[in-house]
Amino acid sequence: MKEKKKGFWREGVRVTRENDPAARTSLEIILTYPGLKALAAHRLSHWLWKHDAKLLARMNSQLWRFLTQIEIHPGAEIANGVFIDHGSGLVIGETAIVETGVKLYHGVTLGGTGKDSGKRHPTVRKGALISAHAQLLGPIEIGENAKVGASAVVVTDVPNDVTVVGIPAKVVRVNGKKDESIINSLEEMREASYHSSHL
Numbered sequence: 001m002k003e004k005k006k007g008f009w010r011e012g013v014r015v016t017r018e019n020d021p022a023a024r025t026s027l028e029i030i031l032t033y034p035g036l037k038a039l040a041a042h043r044l045s046h047w048l049w050k051h052d053a054k055l056l057a058r059m060n061s062q063l064w065r066f067l068t069q070i071e072i073h074p075g076a077e078i079a080n081g082v083f084i085d086h087g088s089g090l091v092i093g094e095t096a097i098v099e100t101g102v103k104l105y106h107g108v109t110l111g112g113t114g115k116d117s118g119k120r121h122p123t124v125r126k127g128a129l130i131s132a133h134a135q136l137l138g139p140i141e142i143g144e145n146a147k148v149g150a151s152a153v154v155v156t157d158v159p160n161d162v163t164v165v166g167i168p169a170k171v172v173r174v175n176g177k178k179d180e181s182i183i184n185s186l187e188e189m190r191e192a193s194y195h196s197s198h199l
């Protein structure tokens with residue numbers, strides 16, 4: 001059976017309650033969470049962008065950047081059910097894709113390296129956690145349910161269900177376990193893919 005698509009606000013309130021024990025009522029969430037406001041504003045910016053009203057789209061995005069300290073380029077594709085906590089200093093670039101269930105904290109960048117053209121920002125798959133001040137750079141993919149540690153700098157794809165930390169970010173857990181042989185083989189693959197994509 002086809003899963004029923006839930007609305008933006010319903011999903012926004014649900015993920016906020018799920019992720020923030022401090023959240024009390026739906027009204028409080030709608031009125032006081034900057035992440036939810038920035039994502040709501042982005043829906044309008046993205047619609048304008050897609051309908052070729054690019055200047056209006058950028059103006060709306062910049063107005064809400066001023067109000068929330070969250071900068072989302074109108075071109076970014078963001079699913080319902082994304083949770084932004086705090087949010088100040090969060091930057092999401094034009095070709096970024098963020099799937100449902102992703103959690104983004106303050107200070108995160110989904111940015112470009114300055115060396116790519118076309119698709120040049122990250123894709124963050126379902127359920128991934130991007131901790132505070134993590135910098136994700138380039139057209140990389142962060143796998144489903146992956147965790148990126150606070151202040152990590154990620155320049156290479158991250159597989160599903162792993163935790164990466166540090167600068168540059170390295171795998172430290174796979175499915176929550178510290179299995180050195182799996183970690184080492186994943187790291188070898190990540191290094192090889194980094195070098196092949198930077199020839």
Ligand SMILES: CC(C)(COP(=O)(O)OP(=O)(O)OC[C@H]1O[C@@H](n2cnc3c(N)ncnc32)[C@H](O)[C@@H]1OP(=O)(O)O)[C@@H](O)C(=O)NCCC(=O)NCCS
Pocket residue numbers: 085086105129130131132147148149150151152163164165166172173176178
């Ligand atoms: C990465 C994180 C999500 C934990 O993921 P996890 O899969 O449960 O990983 P663990 O806590 O088991 O840590 C794995 C290893 O990485 C280390 N580590 C964890 N977070 C780290 C970080 N941000 N930077 C460097 N090392 C880190 C741990 O010390 C541990 O090291 P070890 O292998 O030597 O024991 C978490 O540590 C984190 O960074 N949370 C921040 C969330 C956030 O942004 N909160 C802001 C709320 S306002």
